[in-house]
Structure formats: C-alpha cells, structure tokens
Amino acid sequence: MRIAVVGIHGAWSSEVLADAVGRATGERILVDLDRARLDLPGGRLLCPDQLGRPVDLCALDALCVKKVARSYSPEMLDRLEMLRIPAARGVRVFSDPARILRLVDRLACTVTLASVGVPLPPTTITEDPEQALDALRAYGRAILKPLFTSKARGMALVDAEALDAAELVRAVAGFQARNPVLYIQKALDLRGQDLGVCFLGGQYLGTYARRKEPDAQDDGPAAWNTSTASGGRYAPFEPPQDIIDLAWRAGAPFGLDFTCVDVALTADGPYVFEVSAFGGFRGLKAAHGIDVAEAFVAYALKELAG
Template sequence: MRMAVVGIHGGWSSEALADAVGLATGERILVDLDQARLDLPGGTGARPSLVCPDQHGRPVDLCALDALCIKKVAKGYAPQMIDRLEMLRVPAARGVRCFSEPERILRLVDRLACTVTLANAGMPLPPTTITEDPAQALDAVRAYGRAVLKPLFTSKARGMALLDAEALDAAELLRALQGFQAQNPVMYIQQALDLRGQDLGVCFLGGEYLGTYARRKEPGSSTTEGGWSTSTASGGRYAPFDPPLEIIDLARRAGEAFGLSFTCVDVALTADGPFIFEVSAFGGFRGLMAARGIDVAAAFTAHALRELAR
C-alpha cells in the first residue's frame, strides 16, 4: 500500500499527517505541489503522469500510487489552488483513492463557491452581498451598518476589513470599497456579526462527529474591535467547547453539502441564533489538538486505511 500526503514541506499539519501515514504503512511520502508537473501525452490510451518531489526531493508519480491524503495544496489561499486541485483530478480519475476527492474540495477553495453551496443547501448564513459594482457595494454596506469585506481566497481573516457606515461618510466608504476592489474585483460583503468573543470549529471525519473547539478572543483585545473576528491570526486562542446536539446536527448538514473525508465547519453563536460562516477542507487539525488533545492525523490515517480495506 503506497499512500502519500499532499501537503507543505515543513508545515505542522502536513508533517503530522505524513508521520501518521508513514507509521501506519511503513513508507513516509510527503509531496508538495509547488513543483508539480502534469504531463498529458497525446494518443489513445496514453498514460498521464503527475510528478511531485517528496520530502527528500525524489520525484513521485502520484498517478502510480494507491491513495492520496490531501492536507494542503498551497502555502496560502490563492486562485492557483484551483489549478492544483484540477491537476489532482488526474490521479483520481486513474483510480488513486483521494481523501478528500479533489472535485469536492474545489467547492470550498473559493469563498463564493462555498457560500453558494451552503445557501443552496438552506444553511443559515450571515446576510451577504456579492457584486462587482461599487455603487451596489456601497448600498449593501449602508444597509448592513457594519460590514466585513472578505477576499474570495483567504484564511484566518487575512485581507478582511471592517467598514462602519455610521463612522464614515459616503465618500470615505466609497474610497474604502474601491481600495478593496483594486485587489478583489469581485467584492464579497457580509454583515458583521457580534460573535460575543468566540466562534466554533465543529469537526467531522467520515461524516462522524469528531469534536469541537472554540476560537476565543482574549478580553481587552483591540485587534478586531466590535467582536467581528476571533481568528487566531488576530489574537484568538483555541479552547475546548461542547456544543448542544442541535449545533452539531446543523454543522453536520453543512458539511454533508460537500461530502469531504474530513472537514471543519465554522459556526457563530449569536444573539440572533447560529450562523454558518464556511466549511473548510484544510483546517481543524491544530485546533482539535490544542483544545481537545485529539490527534486528527492518526484518526484521519486510520479512516483512510479502513476505506481502502473495503
């Protein structure tokens, strides 16, 4: 059984998963798509190859493996993640089992694709507007009062900005929107929620509930005034949390819209009820370990091997 981890060389969660897979299979293979080469030779029946270097720099043809555990496809969120997932569809089509399937992860990389999938599944989302028209964007920010501008490719609140329609006049708001649009042609605008100091990561493996952690803002932190973000990149800390069954069921339904092997569903508990922010194919490993002591890498590996044994 040859099973590789697709991840980032030196990345904490990628290395942890590679360690777990290596321990279970007797061969540790961690490949990074930074130097991937996809060859699609012409001719009927020609065999494609997708070659990436492993942790020792040795070339590995992913199309010749039995399975792939996809942990990370890039160091940061960017449109090229879509291209790399498209390349991973080639070994998947050749019969290499993927945990999770690249086609399913594709629905999560772009924030808009994730939001549309959740909306179509009837999930409770924060009020959200997507537009390329600055005038429409200005109307949305005024209607929301306080709005968060979110890049379509980002994680841990990087690149996000809060606009307060009561604190800025129309000209200032328009300038802020135009500045955001200079880097983000499609503007994703969401009403700012009062998270009351925390939001949740509710995690599932193979559709089964694994555990929940909270991202909790330290009291007195001024990095995200107004409580609109608890990201660990802006001062949030992981903490254990035991949600009620109805929150677990809500998060499960959100995750089922994507059908991933492992997923983390971001849930906000507000005075107006629970909201789903997003579903992640890549997060959750560190949060569950730090808050709950759950070794997701070992559990993920065991799940993949059980599925392959079927």
Template sequence: MTETVDVKIGVVGTPGKWSTEALADALEAGTGFRLVIDMGQVTLDLAGGRLLYDGMDLATLDGLVVKKIAESYSVHALDRLEMLRIAEAQGVKVFSRPEAILRLMDRLACTVTLRNAGAPMPPTIITEDAQAAFKAVCDFGSAVFKPLFSTKARGMFVLDHDAPDAQARIAAFKAENPVMYIQKKADLSGQDLGMVFLNGTYVCTYRRIGESGSWNTTINSGGKYAPYEPTPDLIALGHKAQAPFGLTFTTVDIALTPEGPIVFEVSAFGGYSGALKGCGVDAMALMADHVVAEVSG
C-alpha cells in the same frame, strides 16, 4: 494501528509545516511509507497521464491525502486540484476528492452551496458595483469585506457605514477584488466554534476565543483554542452544513449570535490543531486510520 499495512499513501501539503508532517508521521506509522508532496514542484505530463514529483509518478500511489493544496488560496491553487484529478482517474484514492475541495476554496462557491442547503448565514451581498457595495454597508451598519480566496481573515476588513473614507476603501478593495463579497458584521461575543467531522461523522467541537480588541477570532489574530460541548441541535446544524460537500475531513465554522447560530464556512483543510488543542483529540491519527482502512479495504 498495531500492524503496518503495505500501501503507499502520500500527503499533499507544505513540507516542514507541523500539520503536514504530523499527518505524514501518522500515515507512516500505519504503512511504513512516507511521502510529503509540494504541489509547486509537481509536473503533469498530460499525454502520458503522469503526475511527477521528485522522480515519482504520483499516479502509481495507492492514496493521496490533501492536507494543504497551497499556502494561500487562489485560482492557481484550483489548478493544482485539477492536476490531482489525473491521479484519481487512474485509481489513486484521494482524500478529500479534488472536485469536493474545488467547491470550497472559492468563498462564493462555498456560500452558494451552504445557502442552497438551507444553512443559516449572515446577511451577505455579492456585487461588482461600487455603489451597491456602499449601499450594503449602509444597510448593514457595519460590514466585513472578504476576498473570495483567503483564509484566517487575510485580506478582510471591517467597514462602518459612517466611515469618512468608506467609498475610497470600497474602491481600493474592488481594484483587487472585482467581485466583492460583503457580509454583515456578526456579534461573535469574542468567540466562535469549529465543529470537526470525519467522513461525515461528528468528532468534536472547539472554541476559538478572540484576543481582546480583535474583530475576529482567528489564531493569526491572537485567538486561543478551548473546549466546547455543543447541543444536539447545534451538532445537527454542523451535519447539515458539511453534508453537501462530501469531504473526508472538515471543520464547520459556526458562530452563536443573539439571533441564533450562523454558519460562516466549511473548511477542507483546517481543524487538526483545533481538535488537538481545544478538544484533546488526535484527529491526525483518526484520519490516518480511516484513510489506510479505505485504501487497503
């Protein structure tokens, strides 16, 4: 951006966190306006149609960028997205649209959308029945139990079919997660991919290389970013996976297994750090340019 545009665009995120503040910086560079919004401090006046934060009605802004809706995924975070629909209904452009993000935060909603789009995924069982869950573990040999609301492998664990305490661990998981999401453990060979898209256009792909001894490659578990050059077929798979969600910025998590590539999930929030550290791409600046152009156009 060489000149500032007179529009007011706020960032919904976590005040003080690098990704939120960096995106706010990029938008400020293009508009001269800066506002970081903690949804935990937002009040909805439904009758008045006002979304209030620190004395400001967010429905008077030109745009909102949702970098992070909450520190952890939960049904409460879904409620925060519903609140943003009030501002959207009054003409505020929201990136990505709340209804699009809603389809991603619940792991099952994301999975069903990917399955209906024909994206290859690991064998997966969803059940509320403990015996059906145990049978899935036996059939898979080794399974990953995943909460419906979680990121970066939080709350997940691997369970082998011959574990002596398998049924007790299933019961403990079910007590916290009545709907159990059970996926066959994939052979990741120590890495998986993050494929970045901006408004449906391919940007870049980075690798997450797992720490030795860790079953997952997340940065929280010691994983590291590295560059990766995908084939055209792999990029086409990423396009196919992200297309049904209609997100402004997204990352598709893909693993290359001996049986072929599989898609784990599509993210509404992640990928900025991976793009920068793994690809050398400033996705914050790209996103800010796109949003300012959309709002001012």
C-alpha cells in the same frame, strides 16, 4: 500500500499527517504541489517528496490531501484540477479534489450553503461599487472578504455609520483594487468566539472554540476576528446537538472525508461562515488532545480495505 500526503514541506499539520502515514505503512511520502508537473501524454503527475525525489502520484494507492498551497489563491483551483488526474486513474484521494474544488472559492462555498438553506450572515456579492455602497449602508458594520483567504487575512471591517460618503467610497475602491468581486458580509457580534465543528467520514469528531479577549483595538466584545493569526486561542467547547446537526447539514453537500465547519453563536441564533477542507487538526489537538492525523490515517486505511 503506498500513500502520500499532499501538503506543505515544513508545515506542522502536513508533517504530522505524513508521520502518521509513515508509521502506518512503513513509508513516509510528503509531496508539495508547488513543483508539480502534469505529464498528460505520459499519464503522470510528478511531485518532489520531502527529499526532493520525484513521485508519480498516479502510481500510488492513495493520497491524503492536507494542503494544496501555502496560502489561499486562485492557483489552488489549478492544483486541485491536476489532482483529478490520479483520482481518474483509480488512486483513492482523501478528500476527492473535485469535491474540495466546490469550497475553496468562498463564493462557491457560500452559494452551496445558501442553496441547501443553511443560515448565513446577511451577505451581498457584487462587482458594482454602487451596489456595494448600498449594502454597506444597509448593514452598518460589515466585513469585506476576499474570495480566497484563510484566518481572516485580507479582510477589512467597514463601519459605514462612522465614515462619511467620500471615505466609504474610498474604502470600497481600495478593497476592489485587490478584489474585483466584492463579497460583503454583515458584521456579527461573536461575543469573542466562534466554533470549528469537525467531522471525519461524516461522523462527528469534536468541536473547538477560537476565543479572543476583547481589547480596544478589536472593537470590544463584538470582535469580528477571532482567528489565531489575530490573537485568538483554541479552547475546548461542547456544543449542543442542534449545533452539531447544523454543522453536519452544512458539510454534507460537499461530501469531504474530513471537514471543519465554522459556526458563530449569536443572540439571533447560529450562523455558518464556511466549510473547510484543510483546517481543524491543530484546533482539535490544542482543545481536546485529539490526534486527527492518526484518526485520519486509520479511517483512510479502513476505507481502502473496503
């Protein structure tokens, strides 16, 4: 059984998943799509492994997708499209790239969640700066979010009540210079934490909290950014069944083999931020000691055995 991990050379989660595959199959293959070559006439998708040797992904038994790029960007869509070729040729891909494509773009993920009635923070999407200004004034405090990002990178908190009209216009124009589509979400009082609720094969695996101690630079207890890139830490959390059910309902339309659903608990009830195909390994390990890589490989091998 030849199984490769699609990931990033040197990245912790990619390496531990490749280690787990190597232990289970006797062959460790970690490929990075940043040097992929799709040869359509030859029916090959060639990627270098950890030793620089070319691997034809179309000739393998399975792929485990951990990461497709070092950072979120539109290029991720192109790389996922290339992964559809081995999937079309009978290589089992965990998770199916056509399914991952539906959530890499924040807008695509949001539209899917809204379509199935999952509770989302009040959100406006527009390319019109005047419409954006109206939304910001209505929300009071809002987060401007790039469509391709993780760990809150590139996001901006805008307090419309604290800015005069000219300052608000400049804030929108500055963000739109980098992000033509304006994705605006009302800032919620997260009370210092939000949750990652994880599922493997549709079954609940565990939940971790991202917690951030309030400080003067982060707007006190209403801190909107709990990401580990901004000082948040992972902590164990045992959610009630209704939160698990909500997260499952959010992840179900995407049909991923492994997924992590970001949930906020607020005074107004729970909200879902997004569904991820890539996060959760480190959070579950740090919070509960769960080795997601081992569980993922065991699941993949069971699926392949039929």
